[in-house]
Amino acid sequence: MSRWSSGSQSGLREANTAKIVDAVKRFGGLTQVELAEATTLSTATVSAIVKELSLSGLVETHPTSRSGRRAQLVTIARRAGLVAAVHIGSRSMRVRLNDVGQSVLADRSMPLPADHAEDTVLDRITLLIIEMLDMIAAQADELIGLCIAIPAPIDPDTGLVAYPGVMRRWESQPIAAVVEQRLGCPVLVEKDANLAALAEATLGTARDVADSLFINASYTTSAGMIIDSRLYRGRGGTAGEIGHVQVDPAGSICPCGQRGCLETVVGAEAVTAPLRAAYGQVTFKDVIARAAAGDPGCARVVSDAGATLGRVVAGVCQTLDPEIITIGGELADAGPVFLLPFGAALREHAPQRRAPRREPIPASFGKDTVLVGATIHILQSTDPSQLLEGRS
């Protein structure tokens, strides 16, 4: 990421260069006049830096017209085709266009309503990808693949959500087939935690070990498992669904139909509900932010969630004996208030001689980890001869 900052430029020049590169990534493609507006730099400075970045191969320019006037659209250079990575969460979605080297060309997020439905979200994804391709002056046939991460497991035989009730309005049709028909490129759909585990095992902390675990502690809870250097999905795709391990036989009913699942104790609703009497309406993100800032009530529920999740993950460790455990998601973002009780429960309930390896490690690519995994998944599933040659 710091290719343009390693030269002999002055600090100011480096900062201006970084501003321009960030703006191009954020918007996908901008003319030099638009870049000057977005960065508050002069057009002369923008022009000089764009020229330098073009020569170094980091950006490229394409003829375009804006308000009837000819202009040059500046985009990040694309090599060997484009990859679209989509992360659908419980309350938001993110779409990123990369080149095959994980260089980000455009990155957009939008909120989603609670209990969103498949047809409307897939419509939005299709339109957004077409718009983003247009912004970077790319054609649809440059897309070598699209990977959609969802917070639920997929049945590898049917392509349908494999666990009943967990994505209630996404269960009627195979997601990949619907999007493939609209965009005309290969589409993969995978559970978010599986893709994060793949990112860790390929480019992240777990890249040198054969057995690792990624824990997604978000609105929902699940694990991605790498066993003997391969992603393990189980017979019907539901391996790692630790959110539906029973932790309270007298607990609440889970959307999956069972009673007292882990998710009914550490999921977003379970974390926010006990605070309403004292705090009024608080969102899951509010609770995480306040817990990280030291609010005692919010810290209490977040650290209790860490301890409960740690006990369940300890059970997985006793079964699989992974060498590295990485963890991501909103709860993990709370930091030590969540990670310390999580680690303590792991050590208490899954003791082993090489105990330091059992310390949970925060996700290598932060909030991007699932998207990095989605890009890797496409590249690993693509025939190398399909990659376009000679783009720069």
Ligand SMILES: [Zn+2]
């Ligand atoms: Zn459940």
